[in-house]
Amino acid sequence: MTFENTLAFAQQLDREDTLADYREQFLHPIINDQQVLYFTGNSLGLQPKAARDYLDIELNDWAKWGVEGHFYGTNPWVSYHELLTPASAQLVGANDSEVVCMNSLTTNLHLLFVSFYRPTKQKYKIISEAKMFPSDRYLLETQVRHHGFDPDDAIIEIAPREGQHLIDEQDILDAIAEHQDELALVFFGGVNYFTGQLFDMKKLTQAAHDVGALAGFDLAHAVGNVPLHLHDWQVDFAAWCTYKYLNGSAGNVGGIFVHDKHGQDTSIPRFGGWWGHNKERRFLMENTFEPMSGAEGWQLSNVPIMGMAVLKSSLDIFAQAGIENLRAKSLKLTAFLEFVFNDVVAKFEHIKLQIITPIEPMQRGCQLSVKLIGTDKSFFQALTNAGVIADFREPDVVRLAPVPLYNSFEDVYQFGCRLNTLLREYQHER
Structure with a gap:
């Protein structure tokens, strides 16, 4: 045109x-x-007009039912997060079983690293982009230190070539090949927050798998921005926030993806919480953690209903628009x-x-x-x-x-x- x-x-x-x-x-x-001309939805999305109505439903049910709103409200709170799953799964190209909304972005990434960054003396390195969002860099630094490794050795940052602003994806592939014997994980922002560069997540995932490593992504700047096909791309895990392109309100709940090949394996180590426990037995208050299958098995606490109500008002718009x-x-x-x-x-x-x-x-x-x-x-x-x-x-x-x-x-x-x-x-x- x-x-x-x-x-x-x-x-x-x-x-x-x-x-x-x-x-x-x-x-x-x-x-x-x-x-004003608003061009910062990549930082905080605008408020859906319907958000107040969605929130009022839950406030009214809280007033009417009190604690019984968990079971008898218009949208029973005990399963409220499930209302967000279909639209979220559609946005990231996943099965419903692979997605859940919970916690916040960096919290979720730390929880996922518990399961998917399990370094050994031989395979402990992580390949990521230089100039990543600081919270991701702090995540990597503290994770490798927690496992007894030196961040300067364990974290391999791929930077743009001299005089350039963007990362050449061939340099990532070359680094994966070069460090394949020591590589545990490839971890990138799906869209780099600073430059806006969209990485080929399918290609990077395949390259990681080819050398026996896992692939995970921070999708804060990708979800709701570009089409994603995490299941078909065989991505191992991912997490995102919902306050940018998803218009979920400032600091609202995040989301995670765990591929079914991992999510259906309840023996994978993780940190447990009662909302990730077998929901049929959750209220029996048992001492032994029995994780649910799928991404829900990574949940910890009961969900923040008011924030999720606001998020639902936007996700319903995404479901309509496509x-x-x-x-x-x-x-x-x-x-x-x-x-x-x-x-x-x-x-x-x-x-x-x-x-x-x-x-x-x-x-x-x-x-x-x-x-x-x-x-x-x-x-x-x-x-x-x-x-x-x-x-x-x-x-x-x-x-x-x-x-x-x-x-x-x-x-x-x-x-x-x-x-x-x-x-x-x-x-x-x-």
Whole structure:
């Protein structure tokens, strides 16, 4: 498609968009009496309008039933998490038995590492990406130390080549082959939080399995963003948060995937809790842990109902819209943002803003990371003051996420207008 950086063209794309009506199912922030352009769904998704209604159901049942709401509420709390499973499984390409919503992201990853990072003196190394999200790096560091290994030896970080911003996947494959005799685990973010690079999880999983290692992924920036097929890709385990693209509310419950080849094996070591115990015998208060089969066997405590109710309001929207449909719009919307951005920036030769996210659409989700060259964080603040809500990552990157559920093509055009005004002011000042 040949794009045009005009309001008429953007509005025409919106008229042709079969998903356009979903935008009206979300609340769009008004800050300082100004309707902002919201491009940070990769950090915190917008609130579904239905969230309050879903939450009110549970608040009313709490008022009506008290503790009996666990069994007699509109959505009995004792099994509430099961309501989230079908939509979650669909989003990650899994069987229902392979998915459960519980805890929070890094907590879940630590629990999964108990089962899937079981190093020996011979096979103890982990291959991951450099510039991973800090919480993941802390996870790896503390896990290998817990097992008595030196992080500088046990963690192999694959970085971009000199002068590049993205990781060459061949370098990952080469590292897997080089360290195959010592390799226990390949662990990557499905989409790198900093650059927005989407990794080929199927290829990395196969490469890990070929040398007798396991493969796991942090899907915080992938779930609800790109189609996933974790079961078919034979991924061993994965975890994600729900407050970014899944619009689950700040700090809400996370989710896990455990492939059935592992989940159906209840002998796999894990940390136990009563919500992961045989649910038919859960309330008998027995002393010996008998894990449920499937991902549910990794649960610990009873679930946070109010947070899950908010999450359900969004997952129901995803189930209606369909991740494949959202991906089709995302590819066009992100490409339009890239076009508008480049069209505007090309007019200002003394200010260099560089997109470091992959140019190839299939190697990214709905995120463009922009490196600030010749300016500093004050530019990001000026962007915020102009009513563009993005986010900043040290030392010099602004991340923009045009989310297909609630961003429009006109949003992108208006962003270009505000960017043009800012760059004109910066050029004049300099």
